[in-house]
Amino acid sequence: MSVYQATASAPVNIACIKYWGKRDTKLILPTNSSLSVTLDQDHLRSTTTSRADPSFKTDRLWLNGKEEEIKDVGRLSTCIKEMKRLRREVEDKNPNEPKLSTYGVHIASKNNFPTAAGLASSASGFAALVSSLAALYKLPATPSELSLISRQGSGSACRSLFGGYVAWEMGSASDGSDSLAIEVAPQSHWPDIHALICVVSDDKKGTSSTSGMQRTVETSPLLQHRIKHVVPERMEAIKKAILARDFDSFARITMQDSNQFHAVCLDTDPPIFYMNDVSRTIIAIITEYNRVSVENGGKLKAAYTYDAGPNAVIYAPKENLKEIISLIIKYFPQADAFKDPFNLFGAQGVGSGAIVPGFNEAVAKQFPVGSVKNLIHTRVGDGPRVLPAEEALLASSGLPKDLA
């Protein structure tokens, strides 16, 4: 008997032009276009195995070994239904194809980073789900076509269907058929962009992005101006910067847009705060680091960006990462030794950090150990990967190998 099964992994992406606000909450159609950098799956990824079998009575899904309910009208169910619909088109065209669209499907998914890292796993998760089902169903769909479906799972998941530099074009069709991801440039175009994720402790539970963004749409007078007048210009400018490998412009726009996203959160009633004093201090450090460079006739050397939480992601050309990591560790001493995946510091390690020449140390005070819990050094990466059978997360029983 044939086993119909496929495994795929998908990357995390971190936006430079932020998605905040839906014009259609059911179809997940955004109020503005957005743009992100796909991070390397060697460091951060979701992996999903899907299997179709005539003996499976219902669709089932396990996340990190724990079964999750697939609600009838939920986002998971929408994605699975849409993928089965595309499979049906394949079967209708070629009657020799097995009728996988009529079978139940078992799906096992896991993330290689802890939820506690504060990284949104829904983008990589839905991208991996859609990618594994596309492989299972042997769909001829392009990544942009698949992005239409992962978008309905989690908006920003559409951007994880590509590697490199990815735009989510908001589109204008009311059925969402033109609200999809496109590749602005592949990883290979500008592989030099690295990222340092600063995982920041937070005492308080933030507002969820799903409810937060709609409150902003309903109450922020400034959001409309951002949507209509600011983002369209920035989308064009940052695409140009990426194509020209112009880090100075890329960094300026990225920081401005992160700040404007948090500005419209603050303009929401009641206001939404995602950044805390640690986040603000990382901004002060990167601002000072850039100031030193610019005052010496150089260009911007790093760009911070913050999503709906206190964690900083710092983008920079690889050559600056050593200085940046040293600076961050100087102000935010680490409990554990820095994991140095690119071996920047050699056997000696980063130690207790260091200040770059000309840097005004007084821009911030040193924080207690644990204020930044973890530092993850990664870089721009590729798009979803179809993995060999030995990487499957489902056992021959059709249940997850790591069943909790």
Place this chain on the structure above:
Amino acid sequence: MSVYQATASAPVNIACIKYWGKRDTKLILPTNSSLSVTLDQDHLRSTTTSRADPSFKTDRLWLNGKEEEIKDVGRLSTCIKEMKRLRREVEDKNPNEPKLSTYGVHIASKNNFPTAAGLASSASGFAALVSSLAALYKLPATPSELSLISRQGSGSACRSLFGGYVAWEMGSASDGSDSLAIEVAPQSHWPDIHALICVVSDDKKGTSSTSGMQRTVETSPLLQHRIKHVVPERMEAIKKAILARDFDSFARITMQDSNQFHAVCLDTDPPIFYMNDVSRTIIAIITEYNRVSVENGGKLKAAYTYDAGPNAVIYAPKENLKEIISLIIKYFPQADAFKDPFNLFGAQGVGSGAIVPGFNEAVAKQFPVGSVKNLIHTRVGDGPRVLPAEEALLASSGLPKDLA
């Protein structure tokens, strides 16, 4: 020989619609109108004595007993010159008047609140300066006419020329002749509004408002929308709320405008932060306090507002102050006993604070003692006062009594 001397005091004001941005930095003409509540001089005030004497060779000024330089082209010098010009008009009309405008003037000023309190003293300071000179020179000028001059000392000082509820109308004339303060309603119209000033510790020196606001004008894409479309509507709405003594609307607009002011600061490049984690927590507490009231069918009971620093000012009807003070002290324990100028708590005192029924205690954690350094309870107050001779700050020598 006659002594020509006068003493006046002037109040602090705290804006509900914020002034942020100048269209003319020399004349101090704002990019938008603003509106404030004048606070009671019984608690917070600047006091100034001015004396004119033919023996004074130059104009001199002492602030809290320390002589300050009066720069030729500075703001102080502009205000003194303008006041002498108005005096000259008086002398021209009535040749019997002594020629005070040709005499040097000695000015002594002090604040009854420490600079460390983080309260801008320039508003009350310039209002007291102009008021004492107006009394010395026996000017027929109205408070609005005097506000034209104090505005050139420090923009928000123009609003301290009136008690109660005061608008600074931005005007449109290029010479600034229509950019002045008007009384929206006197203190007596709505005396029930009280204010709790939470003096917040801050490790870092913030961006000065003078340089910060111009950086916002130059770099924030959102500021233009605020100026053109948001503030004009809010000015009308809050005036209406004040005239109707409608605290619910007053509070909503006040909080929204404070948040939008800080949003445009964050939209500035590089971003400007004035609020810290303590400020954010006070917002969370007031938001929850209002939520409980609204969920029980009531109205908003308090409004926070933040100027260019981390201090909160909480406006509320007097009847709510006991609950508010108890809440703040619960989360921000005080080193010293609360000074209770309105005797809300009687002999027992406020103790360690208390939560109101239905309040979700988990909206914030308790902070260490000293996070909120001081609490000042005051209320809406009257405008500048001319004080009797025995309150003079200058000795018969023409030098300050408290010369440092």
